[in-house]
Amino acid sequence: MSRVLLTGGAGMIGQAIVRRLLADGEDEVRVCDEREAPSWMRERGVELQAADLREPGAARAAVSGCSQVIHCAAIVGGIANFHRLPWTLTAVNSALYNGVFGAAVELEVERLVYISSSMVFERAFVFPTPEEHVAECPPPRSAYGFSKLAGEVCCRAAHEEFGLRYVICRPFNAYGPGEEVGFEPGIAHAVPDLIGKVLAGQRPLQIFGAGNQTRTLTHVDDIASGVVAALRSPAALGEDFNISAAGELTVAEIARMVWEACGEDPAEFALEHLPSFPVDVQRRWPSIEKARRLLGWEAEIALAEGLAGTVAWLRERAAAGD
Numbered sequence: 001m002s003r004v005l006l007t008g009g010a011g012m013i014g015q016a017i018v019r020r021l022l023a024d025g026e027d028e029v030r031v032c033d034e035r036e037a038p039s040w041m042r043e044r045g046v047e048l049q050a051a052d053l054r055e056p057g058a059a060r061a062a063v064s065g066c067s068q069v070i071h072c073a074a075i076v077g078g079i080a081n082f083h084r085l086p087w088t089l090t091a092v093n094s095a096l097y098n099g100v101f102g103a104a105v106e107l108e109v110e111r112l113v114y115i116s117s118s119m120v121f122e123r124a125f126v127f128p129t130p131e132e133h134v135a136e137c138p139p140p141r142s143a144y145g146f147s148k149l150a151g152e153v154c155c156r157a158a159h160e161e162f163g164l165r166y167v168i169c170r171p172f173n174a175y176g177p178g179e180e181v182g183f184e185p186g187i188a189h190a191v192p193d194l195i196g197k198v199l200a201g202q203r204p205l206q207i208f209g210a211g212n213q214t215r216t217l218t219h220v221d222d223i224a225s226g227v228v229a230a231l232r233s234p235a236a237l238g239e240d241f242n243i244s245a246a247g248e249l250t251v252a253e254i255a256r257m258v259w260e261a262c263g264e265d266p267a268e269f270a271l272e273h274l275p276s277f278p279v280d281v282q283r284r285w286p287s288i289e290k291a292r293r294l295l296g297w298e299a300e301i302a303l304a305e306g307l308a309g310t311v312a313w314l315r316e317r318a319a320a321g322d
Contacts, residue, residue, distance in 0.1 A: 002110075003028040004231070005066035007053055007100055008073030009046075010035040012178030013115065013171065016224035017070060018046060024228065032062040033073065054092070059099035063107050068231060071100045072115040076144070083277050086143035093147040101154055105162045112164060113231050114155050118172040118216075118244070118284055119145030128248075128287040131170075131240045142279040152240070159238065167236045169227050172244035172286055176220035176306060177313035190215065190251065191307070194258040195314050205259060205269070209276035211252030214283045218245040219306040222299040229297040236295060242286040245299040261307040 004021060008014045009031030015038065021029050022044055030047040031037055037048050051058040053073060063069060074093045075085065097114070104112045122140035126133050140146045158164035179189060181196030197205055226243035230236045249257075252271060259269045291297050 001026070001028055002067040003030055003047075003065055005030045005032060005063055005069045007032050007062070007069070007071050007096070008115075009033050009041070010037045011072065011076070012176065012220055013174055013223055013227075014072045015041075015178050016176070016220040017072065017227055020221070020224040020228045022046070027068070030062070030066060053099045054095035056099055056102060059103040060106065063100065063103040063109065067110045068113075069100065069104050069109050069111070070113045070115065070227065070231065071097060073100070074115075074148070076117075083142075083279070090143045090147045093144075094150060097151045097154055101158050101164065105158055105164050110165060111167065111231065111237065112155070113167045113169060113227060114151055115227065116152050116168050116170045116240075117145065117148040118170055118242075118286065119281070120149040120152065120170065121284070121286070122279065122281050124283070127283060127285045129242070129285065130287040131242055131290050134240070140279075145279075165237055167230045167238075168240035169230050169243045170241065170286075171218060171223045171226075172242060172284065173215045173217045174220050174223055175217050176310050178220060180317065181314065190254065191217065191258065191310060192314065194255055195262060195311055198259055198262040198264060199311075199314065199318060203268075203270070204272040205255055206272045206274050207251055207255050208274050209251070209280055210273060211250060211255065211271060212282075213251045213280060214248045214285060215251060215254060216244050216246070216248055216285055217254065217303055217306070218243070218299055219301040219303075222301050226291060226295070226297050226299070229291075229295040233295050239290075239294065241291045241295065242288055243291060243297075244286045244288055245303070246288055247303065248283075248285040249303075257303065257307060258311075261304070261311050 004027045010033040032049040053059045073096050075089050122145040123138040155166045175191035179192045181192050
Protein backbone atom coordinates (compact mmCIF):
# COMPACT_ATOMS: atom_id res chain seq x y z
CA MET A 1 0.00 0.00 0.00
CA SER A 2 1.40 3.42 -0.99
CA ARG A 3 1.30 6.58 1.11
CA VAL A 4 -0.19 9.87 -0.10
CA LEU A 5 0.87 13.19 1.40
CA LEU A 6 -1.83 15.84 1.38
CA THR A 7 -0.65 19.33 2.29
CA GLY A 8 -3.30 21.69 3.62
CA GLY A 9 -5.48 18.76 4.59
CA ALA A 10 -7.26 20.64 7.39
CA GLY A 11 -8.99 22.99 4.93
CA MET A 12 -12.35 22.48 3.26
CA ILE A 13 -11.02 20.96 0.03
CA GLY A 14 -8.29 19.09 1.90
CA GLN A 15 -10.75 17.42 4.26
CA ALA A 16 -12.92 16.35 1.33
CA ILE A 17 -9.89 14.82 -0.42
CA VAL A 18 -8.97 12.92 2.74
CA ARG A 19 -12.50 11.53 2.99
CA ARG A 20 -12.34 10.42 -0.63
CA LEU A 21 -8.92 8.75 -0.23
CA LEU A 22 -10.10 6.92 2.88
CA ALA A 23 -13.29 5.78 1.15
CA ASP A 24 -11.23 4.32 -1.70
CA GLY A 25 -9.01 2.48 0.80
CA GLU A 26 -6.10 2.21 -1.62
CA ASP A 27 -3.52 4.29 0.25
CA GLU A 28 -2.25 5.34 3.61
CA VAL A 29 -2.79 9.06 4.09
CA ARG A 30 -0.50 11.63 5.68
CA VAL A 31 -1.78 15.18 6.26
CA CYS A 32 0.59 18.07 6.85
CA ASP A 33 -0.98 21.34 7.98
CA GLU A 34 -0.06 23.98 10.54
CA ARG A 35 -3.74 24.22 11.45
CA GLU A 36 -5.32 21.67 13.77
CA ALA A 37 -6.82 18.79 11.83
CA PRO A 38 -10.27 17.49 12.84
CA SER A 39 -10.21 14.61 15.34
CA TRP A 40 -11.90 12.20 12.93
CA MET A 41 -8.74 12.04 10.83
CA ARG A 42 -6.64 10.61 13.64
CA GLU A 43 -9.48 8.28 14.61
CA ARG A 44 -9.51 6.91 11.07
CA GLY A 45 -5.78 6.29 10.95
CA VAL A 46 -4.58 9.39 9.12
CA GLU A 47 -1.02 10.35 10.01
CA LEU A 48 -0.99 13.99 11.08
CA GLN A 49 1.98 16.34 10.93
CA ALA A 50 2.13 20.01 11.87
CA ALA A 51 4.97 21.75 10.04
CA ASP A 52 5.86 24.91 8.17
CA LEU A 53 6.32 23.61 4.64
CA ARG A 54 8.08 26.80 3.61
CA GLU A 55 11.13 25.37 5.38
CA PRO A 56 13.01 22.92 3.12
CA GLY A 57 13.77 20.52 5.98
CA ALA A 58 10.13 20.41 7.06
CA ALA A 59 9.00 19.86 3.48
CA ARG A 60 11.45 16.98 3.04
CA ALA A 61 10.26 15.37 6.28
CA ALA A 62 6.64 15.67 5.15
CA VAL A 63 7.30 14.17 1.70
CA SER A 64 9.66 11.44 2.95
CA GLY A 65 8.13 7.98 2.63
CA CYS A 66 5.28 9.17 0.40
CA SER A 67 5.00 7.98 -3.18
CA GLN A 68 2.40 10.59 -4.14
CA VAL A 69 1.83 14.20 -3.09
CA ILE A 70 -1.27 16.39 -3.37
CA HIS A 71 -0.25 19.98 -2.74
CA CYS A 72 -3.32 21.83 -1.51
CA ALA A 73 -1.75 24.13 1.10
CA ALA A 74 -2.20 27.83 0.33
CA ILE A 75 -3.71 31.01 1.67
CA VAL A 76 -7.12 31.24 0.03
CA GLY A 77 -10.45 32.92 0.75
CA GLY A 78 -13.00 35.17 -0.85
CA ILE A 79 -12.58 38.28 -2.95
CA ALA A 80 -11.95 40.58 0.03
CA ASN A 81 -9.14 38.34 1.26
CA PHE A 82 -7.41 38.60 -2.13
CA HIS A 83 -7.29 42.39 -1.77
CA ARG A 84 -6.50 42.44 1.95
CA LEU A 85 -3.44 40.18 1.80
CA PRO A 86 -1.77 40.57 -1.61
CA TRP A 87 1.85 40.46 -0.45
CA THR A 88 1.19 37.72 2.11
CA LEU A 89 -0.64 35.57 -0.43
CA THR A 90 2.18 35.88 -2.94
CA ALA A 91 4.99 35.30 -0.46
CA VAL A 92 3.42 32.40 1.43
CA ASN A 93 1.97 30.53 -1.54
CA SER A 94 5.21 30.71 -3.51
CA ALA A 95 7.27 29.61 -0.51
CA LEU A 96 4.91 26.68 0.05
CA TYR A 97 5.13 25.29 -3.46
CA ASN A 98 8.86 25.91 -3.63
CA GLY A 99 9.33 23.82 -0.50
CA VAL A 100 7.00 21.01 -1.49
CA PHE A 101 8.02 20.84 -5.15
CA GLY A 102 11.70 20.87 -4.21
CA ALA A 103 11.20 17.98 -1.79
CA ALA A 104 9.15 16.07 -4.37
CA VAL A 105 11.99 16.43 -6.90
CA GLU A 106 14.68 15.48 -4.40
CA LEU A 107 12.81 12.42 -3.14
CA GLU A 108 11.59 11.39 -6.62
CA VAL A 109 7.90 11.00 -5.87
CA GLU A 110 5.84 9.05 -8.37
CA ARG A 111 3.32 11.84 -8.88
CA LEU A 112 2.60 15.34 -7.59
CA VAL A 113 -0.86 16.85 -7.98
CA TYR A 114 -0.84 20.63 -7.69
CA ILE A 115 -4.12 22.23 -6.66
CA SER A 116 -4.18 25.44 -8.65
CA SER A 117 -7.21 27.70 -9.08
CA SER A 118 -9.79 28.96 -11.56
CA MET A 119 -8.27 32.39 -10.84
CA VAL A 120 -5.52 31.66 -13.37
CA PHE A 121 -8.34 32.38 -15.87
CA GLU A 122 -9.14 35.69 -14.20
CA ARG A 123 -8.90 37.50 -17.56
CA ALA A 124 -10.20 34.73 -19.82
CA PHE A 125 -11.88 35.73 -23.07
CA VAL A 126 -12.89 32.28 -24.40
CA PHE A 127 -16.01 30.57 -22.98
CA PRO A 128 -16.48 27.87 -21.98
CA THR A 129 -12.78 28.18 -21.11
CA PRO A 130 -10.62 25.20 -22.13
CA GLU A 131 -7.41 24.30 -20.33
CA GLU A 132 -5.20 25.34 -23.25
CA HIS A 133 -6.49 28.92 -22.95
CA VAL A 134 -4.02 29.41 -20.10
CA ALA A 135 -1.28 29.87 -22.72
CA GLU A 136 -3.01 32.86 -24.35
CA CYS A 137 -5.04 34.31 -21.49
CA PRO A 138 -3.52 37.51 -20.02
CA PRO A 139 -1.94 36.85 -16.61
CA PRO A 140 -4.06 37.52 -13.52
CA ARG A 141 -4.02 40.95 -11.97
CA SER A 142 -4.78 39.63 -8.49
CA ALA A 143 -1.90 38.51 -6.31
CA TYR A 144 -3.75 35.27 -5.54
CA GLY A 145 -4.37 34.37 -9.17
CA PHE A 146 -0.79 35.21 -10.06
CA SER A 147 0.55 33.09 -7.20
CA LYS A 148 -1.44 30.07 -8.39
CA LEU A 149 -0.38 30.56 -12.02
CA ALA A 150 3.24 30.84 -10.89
CA GLY A 151 2.82 27.47 -9.17
CA GLU A 152 1.74 25.95 -12.48
CA VAL A 153 4.82 27.42 -14.16
CA CYS A 154 7.00 25.93 -11.41
CA CYS A 155 5.36 22.51 -11.87
CA ARG A 156 6.18 22.49 -15.55
CA ALA A 157 9.69 23.86 -14.94
CA ALA A 158 10.44 21.11 -12.43
CA HIS A 159 9.25 18.57 -14.96
CA GLU A 160 11.36 20.00 -17.77
CA GLU A 161 14.54 20.25 -15.70
CA PHE A 162 14.21 17.37 -13.24
CA GLY A 163 11.50 15.09 -14.64
CA LEU A 164 8.90 15.80 -11.94
CA ARG A 165 5.79 13.78 -12.71
CA TYR A 166 2.94 16.21 -12.15
CA VAL A 167 -0.75 16.91 -12.69
CA ILE A 168 -2.44 20.31 -12.33
CA CYS A 169 -6.03 20.55 -11.07
CA ARG A 170 -7.99 23.80 -11.12
CA PRO A 171 -11.07 23.75 -8.87
CA PHE A 172 -13.83 26.18 -9.82
CA ASN A 173 -15.84 27.98 -7.14
CA ALA A 174 -15.69 25.34 -4.42
CA TYR A 175 -18.53 25.29 -1.91
CA GLY A 176 -19.90 22.85 0.64
CA PRO A 177 -19.55 21.89 4.29
CA GLY A 178 -16.21 22.82 5.81
CA GLU A 179 -15.80 26.56 5.25
CA GLU A 180 -16.84 28.97 7.98
CA VAL A 181 -18.46 32.35 7.49
CA GLY A 182 -15.86 35.12 7.36
CA PHE A 183 -15.45 37.82 9.99
CA GLU A 184 -16.38 40.44 7.38
CA PRO A 185 -18.16 40.28 3.99
CA GLY A 186 -16.06 38.79 1.22
CA ILE A 187 -13.42 37.14 3.42
CA ALA A 188 -15.00 33.72 2.91
CA HIS A 189 -16.05 32.40 -0.50
CA ALA A 190 -19.39 33.50 -1.92
CA VAL A 191 -21.62 30.66 -0.74
CA PRO A 192 -20.78 30.67 2.99
CA ASP A 193 -20.64 34.46 2.88
CA LEU A 194 -24.19 34.64 1.48
CA ILE A 195 -25.55 31.91 3.77
CA GLY A 196 -24.09 33.66 6.80
CA LYS A 197 -25.78 36.93 5.81
CA VAL A 198 -29.17 35.27 5.30
CA LEU A 199 -29.01 33.31 8.57
CA ALA A 200 -27.98 36.51 10.40
CA GLY A 201 -31.16 38.20 9.14
CA GLN A 202 -29.62 40.61 6.68
CA ARG A 203 -32.37 42.32 4.66
CA PRO A 204 -31.88 43.17 1.81
CA LEU A 205 -29.13 40.71 1.00
CA GLN A 206 -25.87 42.45 0.16
CA ILE A 207 -23.72 41.38 -2.78
CA PHE A 208 -20.67 42.96 -4.38
CA GLY A 209 -21.19 44.63 -7.74
CA ALA A 210 -24.12 44.46 -10.12
CA GLY A 211 -24.70 40.73 -9.63
CA ASN A 212 -24.35 39.86 -13.31
CA GLN A 213 -20.88 38.38 -12.75
CA THR A 214 -21.00 34.64 -13.38
CA ARG A 215 -19.63 31.70 -11.42
CA THR A 216 -19.68 27.92 -11.75
CA LEU A 217 -20.31 26.46 -8.30
CA THR A 218 -18.72 23.04 -7.71
CA HIS A 219 -19.38 20.95 -4.63
CA VAL A 220 -16.28 20.18 -2.61
CA ASP A 221 -16.97 16.43 -2.74
CA ASP A 222 -17.05 16.58 -6.53
CA ILE A 223 -13.75 18.47 -6.49
CA ALA A 224 -12.26 15.79 -4.25
CA SER A 225 -13.35 13.01 -6.59
CA GLY A 226 -11.86 14.89 -9.55
CA VAL A 227 -8.53 15.41 -7.77
CA VAL A 228 -8.32 11.74 -6.81
CA ALA A 229 -9.18 10.73 -10.38
CA ALA A 230 -6.25 12.88 -11.54
CA LEU A 231 -4.04 11.24 -8.93
CA ARG A 232 -4.92 7.76 -10.18
CA SER A 233 -5.23 8.08 -13.95
CA PRO A 234 -2.24 7.19 -16.15
CA ALA A 235 -3.62 9.61 -18.75
CA ALA A 236 -3.37 12.53 -16.33
CA LEU A 237 0.43 12.77 -16.12
CA GLY A 238 1.74 16.08 -17.43
CA GLU A 239 -1.77 17.43 -17.96
CA ASP A 240 -3.90 20.20 -16.48
CA PHE A 241 -7.60 19.87 -15.73
CA ASN A 242 -10.53 22.14 -14.97
CA ILE A 243 -12.26 20.45 -12.03
CA SER A 244 -15.71 21.95 -12.20
CA ALA A 245 -19.41 21.56 -12.55
CA ALA A 246 -20.95 22.71 -15.83
CA GLY A 247 -23.57 25.29 -14.90
CA GLU A 248 -22.90 29.02 -15.29
CA LEU A 249 -24.95 31.24 -12.94
CA THR A 250 -24.91 34.93 -12.15
CA VAL A 251 -24.06 36.03 -8.62
CA ALA A 252 -27.61 37.38 -8.33
CA GLU A 253 -29.02 33.97 -9.29
CA ILE A 254 -26.75 32.29 -6.76
CA ALA A 255 -27.89 34.72 -4.08
CA ARG A 256 -31.52 33.88 -4.81
CA MET A 257 -30.80 30.13 -4.63
CA VAL A 258 -29.03 30.59 -1.29
CA TRP A 259 -31.97 32.66 -0.01
CA GLU A 260 -34.43 29.92 -0.85
CA ALA A 261 -32.11 27.14 0.41
CA CYS A 262 -32.18 28.91 3.78
CA GLY A 263 -35.97 28.60 3.78
CA GLU A 264 -36.75 32.25 3.14
CA ASP A 265 -39.84 33.46 1.28
CA PRO A 266 -38.95 33.92 -2.43
CA ALA A 267 -41.28 36.92 -2.59
CA GLU A 268 -39.17 38.76 0.00
CA PHE A 269 -35.89 38.35 -1.83
CA ALA A 270 -34.14 41.66 -2.47
CA LEU A 271 -30.55 42.69 -3.12
CA GLU A 272 -28.41 45.60 -2.06
CA HIS A 273 -25.42 46.23 -4.31
CA LEU A 274 -22.14 47.09 -2.60
CA PRO A 275 -19.16 48.58 -4.44
CA SER A 276 -17.05 45.82 -5.90
CA PHE A 277 -13.27 45.39 -5.78
CA PRO A 278 -10.59 46.35 -8.31
CA VAL A 279 -10.41 42.69 -9.35
CA ASP A 280 -13.79 40.99 -9.62
CA VAL A 281 -13.95 38.34 -12.33
CA GLN A 282 -16.90 39.11 -14.58
CA ARG A 283 -17.31 35.69 -16.14
CA ARG A 284 -16.22 32.23 -15.01
CA TRP A 285 -17.41 29.29 -17.06
CA PRO A 286 -14.95 26.46 -17.79
CA SER A 287 -14.94 23.72 -20.35
CA ILE A 288 -15.10 20.32 -18.64
CA GLU A 289 -14.57 18.16 -21.71
CA LYS A 290 -10.92 17.32 -21.03
CA ALA A 291 -11.60 15.89 -17.56
CA ARG A 292 -14.51 13.90 -18.94
CA ARG A 293 -12.43 12.56 -21.83
CA LEU A 294 -9.13 11.74 -20.09
CA LEU A 295 -10.24 11.07 -16.50
CA GLY A 296 -13.76 9.76 -17.07
CA TRP A 297 -14.83 12.27 -14.43
CA GLU A 298 -17.58 14.82 -14.15
CA ALA A 299 -19.35 16.55 -11.28
CA GLU A 300 -22.43 14.75 -9.95
CA ILE A 301 -23.88 16.71 -7.02
CA ALA A 302 -26.84 18.90 -7.96
CA LEU A 303 -26.55 22.49 -6.82
CA ALA A 304 -29.85 22.46 -4.90
CA GLU A 305 -28.74 19.39 -2.98
CA GLY A 306 -25.30 20.82 -2.30
CA LEU A 307 -26.63 24.16 -1.08
CA ALA A 308 -29.11 22.45 1.25
CA GLY A 309 -26.30 20.43 2.82
CA THR A 310 -24.11 23.51 3.20
CA VAL A 311 -26.92 25.48 4.88
CA ALA A 312 -27.56 22.57 7.26
CA TRP A 313 -23.86 22.37 8.18
CA LEU A 314 -23.58 26.10 8.86
CA ARG A 315 -26.79 26.06 10.92
CA GLU A 316 -25.34 23.26 13.05
CA ARG A 317 -22.09 25.20 13.53
CA ALA A 318 -24.02 28.30 14.56
CA ALA A 319 -26.20 26.32 16.97
CA ALA A 320 -23.13 24.75 18.56
CA GLY A 321 -21.59 28.18 19.03
CA ASP A 322 -18.58 27.44 16.78
